[in-house]
Amino acid sequence: MTDTTVFAAGAPPRAIPRIRLSTVEPWLYLAPALAVVVLWVYVPLLQAFELSFYQWNMLPRATPRFVGLDNYRNLLGLPDMRQAVVNTILYTIGLLPLSVGIPLAVALVTGNLGGPLRNFYRALIFVPMIVAPIVAAILWRWLLNEDHGLVNAWLAGAGLAKVGFLSDPDVALWTLVWITGWKLIGFSTLLFAAADSAINPTYIEAARMDGASGWQIVRDIRLPLMSPTILLITMMTILFGAQWSFVYINALTGGGPLRSTTNVFHVMWEYGFKTMAAGWSTAAGMLVFVVFGLIALGCLALMRRLAVYDE
Numbered sequence: 001m002t003d004t005t006v007f008a009a010g011a012p013p014r015a016i017p018r019i020r021l022s023t024v025e026p027w028l029y030l031a032p033a034l035a036v037v038v039l040w041v042y043v044p045l046l047q048a049f050e051l052s053f054y055q056w057n058m059l060p061r062a063t064p065r066f067v068g069l070d071n072y073r074n075l076l077g078l079p080d081m082r083q084a085v086v087n088t089i090l091y092t093i094g095l096l097p098l099s100v101g102i103p104l105a106v107a108l109v110t111g112n113l114g115g116p117l118r119n120f121y122r123a124l125i126f127v128p129m130i131v132a133p134i135v136a137a138i139l140w141r142w143l144l145n146e147d148h149g150l151v152n153a154w155l156a157g158a159g160l161a162k163v164g165f166l167s168d169p170d171v172a173l174w175t176l177v178w179i180t181g182w183k184l185i186g187f188s189t190l191l192f193a194a195a196d197s198a199i200n201p202t203y204i205e206a207a208r209m210d211g212a213s214g215w216q217i218v219r220d221i222r223l224p225l226m227s228p229t230i231l232l233i234t235m236m237t238i239l240f241g242a243q244w245s246f247v248y249i250n251a252l253t254g255g256g257p258l259r260s261t262t263n264v265f266h267v268m269w270e271y272g273f274k275t276m277a278a279g280w281s282t283a284a285g286m287l288v289f290v291v292f293g294l295i296a297l298g299c300l301a302l303m304r305r306l307a308v309y310d311e
Contacts, residue, residue, distance in 0.1 A: 045289075052283040057276045064279075071283035080259060081267060081284070088242040088263040091177060095241040098181025099188050100234055104226075106185075107192035108218055122193065126186035133183070137251035140179050141166070166252055169260035176252065176261055180245045188233050195229035196222060200310060224308040231307055235299040239292055264288050 052071055056064035075081050110121055128136070143150050144165035152162045165175040199222060207217050223230075242263045249255060255262035255270070262270075264284065272281030 048282040049286055051278060052286050053279070055277075055279045058278045059276075067279065071279045072287070075280060075283055075287065080262070081264075083259050084262050084264045084267040087173060087261065088265075090173060091180075091242040091245050091263055092238055094174060094177035095181050095184070095237050095244075096234065098178070099184040099237045099241070100230065102181075103185050103188035103233075104192050104230065106189050107196050108222065111193065111196045111222075122190060125189050128183050129186040131183070133247040134251060136179065136183060137248050140248075141252055144175065167257055169258045172253055172257060173261045176245055176248050179248050179252075180241070184237075184244070191229055191233060192226065195226045199225045225310055228303070228307040228309065231299070231303045235296070235303065238299065239296055 051064070053066060053068055054064035055067045055071070056062060106125065110118065113121065131139075144152070146152060146162055146164045146167055149165075151165070155162060163171060166172055203221050203225075204217055207221055212220070243265050245263065246265045246269070249261050249263065249266045250269070253261045255266050265288070268281050268284045268288070271277045271284060
């Protein structure tokens with residue numbers, strides 16, 4: 001009997017064996033994302049690290065000149081950089097109550113709200129987050145103007161002295177901290193509210209049956225089970241808080257008055273795009289990368305140690 005006769009009789013053809021790629025197949029799925037990350041993150045990072053050892057003004061005809069560690073030594077000796085580091089720490093400390101403390105309190109207080117009232121307060125709090133940063137900066141510049149701003153008009157109407165929110169070195173930094181925190185309150189509140197609503201209600205019911213007060217429920221049940229979100233937002237504020245302030249520094253004060261509002265990210269921008277000192281800018285970027293990388297590792301270790309999960 002020939003092969004043609006077999007197939008004509010309806011015999012099924014032999015299945016082609018599937019090549020097993022159990023060890024390689026996951027990497028094939030990850031390959032596009034890994035290629036994008038390597039191309040747009042790690043390759044520029046390595047190029048920036050190399051450039052940090054050169055002096056170059058970014059002109060096409062200028063040749064980069066190798067200077068070794070001079071860029072790092074010069075940066076660490078600059079008063080502007082020391083002031084920027086201090087301001088960066090102040091930005092981070094000032095943002096923590098606005099991005100963690102107030103949103104956490106709002107989420108806990110309003111956790112028992114239901115129906116349309118809860119959606120209304122969430123939408124109201126989240127509105128600042130959807131406003132474009134540059135639009136928010138222009139809005140606050142108009143409100144806080146020392147001569148004809150609405151806030152100072154209210155202060156004058158109440159018989160109080162006008163405040164140079166953006167022109168007084170003692171006030172300007174905290175004004176920018178408030179503006180940045182105002183943008184973050186809604187985002188953090190929604191995350192805390194979501195973490196609170198995800199807590200198993202049987203835990204709270206059992207605690208109430210045992211006679212626990214509202215504060216005891218918050219202290220012993222709600223806060224511990226919300227700890228992963230609390231630690232996550234705290235870590236994000238520490239790592240990115242000063243970076244989030246860059247738009248407002250650039251649009252409202254330009255680092256002034258008297259360098260009182262600048263931070264390390266604004267200094268990096270000034271060196272790279274105002275003075276065209278590419279070597280100094282990338283050296284500052286490498287220092288920031290190393291310092292914040294170590295801080296991130298410490299925050300992750302604390303999260304693994306302190307976070308409480310419902311298991």
